[in-house]
Amino acid sequence: MKKLTMTIIAILVTCGLLAFSGNRLQASSGESGAKVLNLYNWGDYIDPTLITKFEKQTGYHVNVETFDSNEAMFTKIKQGGTNYDLTVPSEYMIEKMKASHLLVPLDQSRLHGMANFDPRFLNQSFDRHNTYSIPYFWGTLGIIYNDQKIKPGSVTHWNQLWQSKYRDDIMLIDSARDVMGFSLISQGQSVNTTNSAKLEAAKNKLDRLSPNVKAIVADEIKMYMVDDEAPLAVDWSGEASEMLAKNDHLHYVVPEEGSNLWFDNLVIPKTAKHYDAIYAFLNFMMEPKNAAQNAEYIGYATPNQKAKALLPKSIRDDRQFYPDQKTLSHLEVYQDLSPDKVGEYNDLYLEFKMHH
Amino acid sequence: MPHRHTNWLYGIPYWLWIGLFVIAPVALIIYQSFFNIDSHFTLNNYATYFHSGTYLQMTVNSVWYALLVTFFTLLISYPAAYIMSHLKHRDLWLLLIILPTWINILLKAYAFIGIFSQAGIANQFLTLIGIGPRQLLFTKSSFLFVATYIQIPFMILPIYNAILDLSPSYVNASRDLGATNWQTFWRVIWPLTLPGVKSGIQAVFIPSLSLFMLTRLIGGNKIITLGTAIEEHFLTTMNWGMGSTIGVVLIIAMVIIMIFTNSDKPTKGDRPS
Incomplete structure (x- = not known):
């Protein structure tokens, strides 16, 4: 009898733990303190020294979590229970997130540096007037x-x-x-x-x-x-x-x-909470020096033309990219x-x- | 507490486990399969499945390759298990057979990529003996080879146990009565170890139906099985209903295999998991 009760308890505890850890996992997807920024990004898609620099400069703590497909990111944000402040979907996913009402429009008055971008990469069909997104790489x-x-x-x-x-x-x-x-x-x-x-x-x-x-x-x-x-x-x-x-x-x-x-753009998902940190980060990433450093680290083409001008000539003139x-x-x-x-x-x- | 009352109580953990981790997930898959991409109730997923040449062809592929894998696995495992059961340090040998199952299947697949690649060991050997490098990766035979390698322990274990359970006196009696080696094997050893073979087939055939990672990594998508389609429906098209429908078909295929290979005697050494 004792053994039986133990087994039943063991199964119930297992279920409880699964449910609990599932919950924890979702809740821990981004901390909710005041001075933080929860960035939900592709794996290895930002120069880590830039994050350190941002944290030093602004005092915000950046939590980075990663995903490996647009669909996985979409599902996680849609299901709720997360605290992501910024994420980096590709263009077709921006359209889809927009249609599913998962995005928060950008407050253009708080953005400094939109002029740094090559106009060719702004105002795209997936997001007219860049209401929701800022180009990250293309x-x-x-x-x-x-x-x-x-x-x-x-x-x-x-x-x-x-x-x-x-x-x-x-x-x-x-x-x-x-x-x-x-x-x-x-x-x-x-x-x-x-x-x-x-x-x-x-x-x-x-x-x-x-x-x-x-x-x-x-x-x-x-x-x-x-x-x-x-x-x-x-x-x-x-x-x-x-x-x-x-x-x-x-x-x-x-x-x-x-x-x-293709584009990967920065957007604010509906789950966002830390708006001061978000705009500080967006403005930080739009600065030509930082964008250039990031582009050199990742190796993708930057839409930021002032940043491109700062890149070494061998990269800037590389017709391949x-x-x-x-x-x-x-x-x-x-x-x-x-x-x-x-x-x-x-x-x-x-x-x-x-x-x- | 009277004994009779406690009897059914002992079943609770079992039923709880079966209910939560076997029946509930299967029920969810069946439930999902009746919804289309706009979450409306429909039977269309099944209609699409059975009217589409692509899916039927894929089903045939899955079953065919699973059969081939099971066949080759059995071909190697039966003699191996037989020899092992007669060895001196058989527990050690058994451990060596089980050991690779502790390693993640993806790691093993990547190891084979290294072995079969253009500059890999296999091609170095072929060059050494004068055959010259051959395209080994992304062929059907390399897929069969790796799948068979991965499944072998799951076939050896139940057969090995069945052979150990076989009392040597039957074999001796058969010899005493004048049976040849072949007759002894075919009339005595094989029928008595058949339950082990059957559980081995179950343990190998069923997972082989949906080895989708291997079809891509080793087969380079030259072999498309139902697993590939399920992955695509869940991850790319987000058509979970269609994905579940294919899942249901796979489950039914598995049930059929279970019925065909069901043995009356319980056997030890089923797939550990």
């Missing part, structure tokens, strides 16, 4: 090649990936929007196409790419490219900059006919499509993966 989707196997300059257009000489040579990033996207661009379509016939055509074109596709992988793509596992890959510029840093033979190209232009005006004008931002269309993109992409 980038593109492109082709990474290894100059030991691919002659520089021989792959500069999406269509060249289809050449039969690249059989089993290409690694693709496992992402429906991006893979469908470059197939659409190669046919002269928009990356936000909603016409089912055009999507079907893009998928059929991808099927013809199959013999050239060595693998469809995610983050591991960096490791594989650095280890010379494949000579070609399609991935984001941010990932590319990390690969290039580790292997001198790798190069990144943004096809001039068009590509995706700061493409020329002509290419820039062909880049397209992903729009948040309806759930049905998102489903359609993913179903077609899944079919492509099945036949690959």
Whole structure:
């Protein structure tokens, strides 16, 4: 009898502990003291010395918590129970959060330094007049090649990936929007196409790419490219900059006919509480010196043109990550499509993966 | 307290556990599967599933590869378990077999990436013996190899226990009565160790149905199983209803396997978890 009671108690305690720790985990997502700032960011997406500098300069304590996908971040903020003051969604997620009423509009009068930004990266379709968001970094989707196997300059257009000489040579990033996207661009379509016939055509074109596709992988793509596992890959510029840093033979190209232009922007989620700290931090990050330091640390392209001017010439003039005006004008931002269309993109992409 | 009354009380922890950690999650999945992306009640998820060539093809893939993995695992595990049970330090050998299961599956997958990559040990060896480097990663055979490697301990354990339980006097009796080695194995040893084989199949086949991390890491998404689709529906399209529907199909597949491999005798050494 005693043993039995003990077992029952043990199970109940387990459940209790699970519930309690679940609660604690959510509550501890950001402290609620007065002089703090709870930043919910991607992993390793800010120079840590900048945080120390900010804390010293302003006296606010910064708690950083990280996420690894827009969707995970969205779910956590939507569920509530968190205290995040700032987060860094990508552009399509900003649209989605806006539609779900999860964002607090920015008080423009408290922002100093919006003029530092290149106007090209402001007032985007996902957030007109930057009501809710401040650009943090931007980038593109492109082709990474290894100059030991691919002659520089021989792959500069999406269509060249289809050449039969690249059989089993290409690694693709496992992402429906991006893979469908470059197939659409190669046919002269928009990356936000909603016409089912055009999507079907893009998928059929991808099927013809199959013999050239060595693998469809995610983050591991960096490791594989650095280890010379494949000579070609399609991935984001941010990932590319990390690969290039580790292997001198790798190069990144943004096809001039068009590509995706992505943004990660700072926004204030509905869960925010420490507004003084938020605006202090936003203004701190907009300062050209700090933005430049951050850009040099992360290796992504900064939208802050005064910060860009402070970067070393080798970075500033790097056409791989700061493409020329002509290419820039062909880049397209992903729009948040309806759930049905998102489903359609993913179903077609899944079919492509099945036949690959 | 009278004894009869306490009897059912002993069942409480069991039922509590089953209810909270087995029935409730499964019920939630089934419940979710009846809702579409706009949270309206619908049966469409099932209609989509059974009308879509893609999902059916994926189901066939999942079952086929799970079968292959189970087959190869059994092929290696049965002789291994048999030999082990006759060794002197068999407990030590058993420990060595179990040891790899303490290591996270992702770490093992990454280790294999290192071994199979262009500059990896496997290709160095192939170069050494004059075959030259081959593409090993992202092939169906490398996926089968790694999946089989990972599942082997779960197959060996129940078979090993079943063989240990087998009294040597049956084997001796069979020999005394003039049976050949093959007849002894096929008529005596195999039927008596079958319950172990069956629980081994359960322990291997069921998890093999949804090995989605391996299909990407080792298979480079050349093999798409239902696990891939579930991940996509939960993480990318946020269509939890469809994801749950696929989950329900997997659960049903597992129940069918359980029924087919159900043995009357209870066996020891089921998958530890």
